[in-house]
Amino acid sequence: MKRTSFFVMPLVALALLISATGCSSLGKTEKGAGIGAAAGGVIGGIIGNRSDNTAKGAIIGAAVGGAAGAIIGAQMDKQAEELEDELEGAEVERVGEGIQITFDSAILFATNSSTVSSASQQNLMSLANSLQTYPNTEVLITGHTDATGTDAYNQTLSEERAGSVAAILMQNSVQGTRVKTMGLGETQPIADNGTAAGRQQNRRVEVAIFATEEYRQEVESGSGE
Numbered sequence: 001m002k003r004t005s006f007f008v009m010p011l012v013a014l015a016l017l018i019s020a021t022g023c024s025s026l027g028k029t030e031k032g033a034g035i036g037a038a039a040g041g042v043i044g045g046i047i048g049n050r051s052d053n054t055a056k057g058a059i060i061g062a063a064v065g066g067a068a069g070a071i072i073g074a075q076m077d078k079q080a081e082e083l084e085d086e087l088e089g090a091e092v093e094r095v096g097e098g099i100q101i102t103f104d105s106a107i108l109f110a111t112n113s114s115t116v117s118s119a120s121q122q123n124l125m126s127l128a129n130s131l132q133t134y135p136n137t138e139v140l141i142t143g144h145t146d147a148t149g150t151d152a153y154n155q156t157l158s159e160e161r162a163g164s165v166a167a168i169l170m171q172n173s174v175q176g177t178r179v180k181t182m183g184l185g186e187t188q189p190i191a192d193n194g195t196a197a198g199r200q201q202n203r204r205v206e207v208a209i210f211a212t213e214e215y216r217q218e219v220e221s222g223s224g225e
Contacts (some may be wrong), residue, residue, distance in 0.1 A: 053206035058140040059098030062210035068220040072097045072211045079209070080133050086126040099208035101116035101127070103202035105161065116161035116168055124165060125216075127207070128172035138178040140208045141166050146199035147186045159183030165205055178212070 063069060073096070080099045084092045091102040108120045116124065131137060141159035143165075162181035170176050191198035211219070 030087075055100045055102075055140060055142055055206035056095050056202070057097045057206035059210050060098065062216070063097045063214050063222055064211075065097075068216065069097050070224075072216070072217050073132065075136075075211075078210070079130060079137075082133075083127070083130055086130065087123050090123060093179050101206045101207040101209070103165075103207070104200070105201060105205060108165070109161060110204060112157070114157060114164045115163050121168065124168040125172050128169045128174050131169065131178070131209075133175045136211050136212055138212050139169075139210075142183060142184055142206045142208070144184050144186075144188055144202060144206070145186050145203050146202040147193040151185060154184035155183055157183075158185045162206055167208070172187065174181045200216060 064072070071187075073094075074101050076094060076097060079092045080092055083101065087101065089104065089107050093100045093102070101102060103120075103123070108116055110117065129138065135187065141162045143160070143162035145154040145158050149157075159181070160183075162183055166179050166181045186202070188194075189198070189202045190204075191201035193199055193202060
């Protein structure tokens with residue numbers, strides 16, 4: 001049995017590292033199944049929700065539901081529509097009270113590399129601009145690989161790729177406190193690793209966008225919940 005190793009890095013810590021090294025029928029605003037409102041609940045949504053241990057877990061973990069959830073969902077509708085127009089080669093999906101963006105690692109990175117390609121810089125700059133436009137959101141970036149190579153190598157590569165995406169956002173004025181990264185290696189495939197097409201789908205970086213805890217509390221208070 002493979003050991004699942006999780007790595008979560010707040011962007012403040014990532015910034016220090018970079019400095020040191022030099023480098024459904026209810027509709028879009030539907031009520032989410034809350035796992036927890038705080039950051040621990042968000043991460044727990046990924047680790048604990050075994051049926052879908054992707055960025056969706058973070059969004060589920062941040063859900064509040066009810067009238068407050070509908071208000072947050074309406075904002076996410078608007079942001080998702082804008083991102084669909086701005087991001088090329090990325091899948092933008094509305095999930096519960098948040099947004100999931102999936103980037104193909106083949107577009108973001110060269111083989112076995114964690115350096116973001118120059119062709120992908122504009123996409124990430126557009127994402128950074130969106131995050132600045134909606135400052136009441138935060139993000140969790142998860143890196144994933146296919147099953148080629150050792151568990152340890154894939155785990156490290158997934159961590160480094162998630163960190164590289166996060167670093168680009170921070171370099172484009174997204175506050176590090178709003179971003180966390182997680183490497184999931186080869187543990188969460190979405191396709192068959194036995195085929196080339198499946199392996200390509202599994203090599204990906206996912207970005208979960210969800211309301212900050214402060215904004216969730218503000219909206220819940222204002223909606224009378």
